[in-house]
Amino acid sequence: MSNKVATKNDQRPNGVPRHVAVIMDGNGRWAKLRSLPRHAGHRSGVQAVRNTVEHAAKCGISVLTLFAFSSENWRRPQDEVGRLMKLFLEALQREVDELHRNRVRLRFIGARQQLNEGLIDKIHAAELRTQANDGLTLNIAVAYGGRWDIVEAARKLAEKVASKKMSVSDLNEDVFASHLALAGLPDPDLLIRTGGEQRISNFLLWNLAYSELWFCDSLWPDFSTADFDEALSHFAHRQRRYGHTDDQVGVA
Ligand code: IPE
Ligand code: IPE
Ligand code: MG
Numbered sequence: 507m508s509n510k511v512a513t514k515n516d517q518r519p520n521g522v523p524r525h526v527a528v529i530m531d532g533n534g535r536w537a538k539l540r541s542l543p544r545h546a547g548h549r550s551g552v553q554a555v556r557n558t559v560e561h562a563a564k565c566g567i568s569v570l571t572l573f574a575f576s577s578e579n580w581r582r583p584q585d586e587v588g589r590l591m592k593l594f595l596e597a598l599q600r601e602v603d604e605l606h607r608n609r610v611r612l613r614f615i616g617a618r619q620q621l622n623e624g625l626i627d628k629i630h631a632a633e634l635r636t637q638a639n640d641g642l643t644l645n646i647a648v649a650y651g652g653r654w655d656i657v658e659a660a661r662k663l664a665e666k667v668a669s670k671k672m673s674v675s676d677l678n679e680d681v682f683a684s685h686l687a688l689a690g691l692p693d694p695d696l697l698i699r700t701g702g703e704q705r706i707s708n709f710l711l712w713n714l715a716y717s718e719l720w721f722c723d724s725l726w727p728d729f730s731t732a733d734f735d736e737a738l739s740h741f742a743h744r745q746r747r748y749g750h751t752d753d754q755v756g757v758a
Contacts, residue, residue: 532701652711
């Protein structure tokens with residue numbers, strides 16, 4: 507057996523990650539620095555989303571997963587939450603034509619039943635419209651929490667066992683992962699968090715098990731293609747060992 511390690515999550519030979527996940531943090535602080543209300547920062551963040559999606563596709567990244575609103579963000583003042591939901595709806599309406607034109611496959615992950623009906627309908631329509639696209643897969647995490655995702659998977663599995671569609675002995679990591687929100691997609695190779703904080707904040711807890719982490723001080727509205735390229739270039743030099751020794755993995 508070869509000592510060279512190959513895993514299903516390896517990046518491509520040219521060092522480009524297949525899947526990049528991003529915690530788009532620092533919008534409120536961006537606005538505060540300019541004496542603007544926090545929602546002005548969230549609005550400015552939409553342009554950074556546009557640039558990032560475009561750049562990801564251009565770099566040959568296959569999957570981009572953006573954290574837009576966490577399960578814990580419901581705890582924010584009602585006014586901020588309301589404005590964010592409005593912004594998501596407007597941005598979706600505005601962007602979906604161009605995303606479709608660029609063959610982007612759009613998906614939303616999270617507890618969507620917690621969103622208002624208008625937004626749920628738009629999300630559903632956008633997913634249906636773009637589902638056959640063969641370009642970048644763009645996942646937007648809204649009302650998403652890593653713990654929520656794991657509990658949902660456990661619930662689905664428990665239901666299958668209870669209704670005898672599955673037996674407990676069939677459960678393994680692959681079966682579990684196939685019940686998570688990102689089922690069928692490779693795990694993120696690279697996680698980028700902007701805004702200077704170095705934490706996961708309940709993002710993709712299961713899927714980030716072996717992701718390379720990159721923390722960037724830029725506030726999300728300032729996140730540029732140069733920042734993105736810097737993260738990608740550091741990623742290309744990381745050695746991913748998945749528990750093996752560096753000799754087993756060989757020269758990257
Ligand atoms: C992240 O930006 C986006 C959301 C959570 C909606 P923040 O709103 O957390 O911005 P900061 O971290 O307060 O600056
Ligand atoms: C994480 O940012 C969630 C999103 C970017 C959507 P937060 O601003 O909510 O994270 P904490 O509260 O600082 O950990
Ligand atoms: Mg924040």
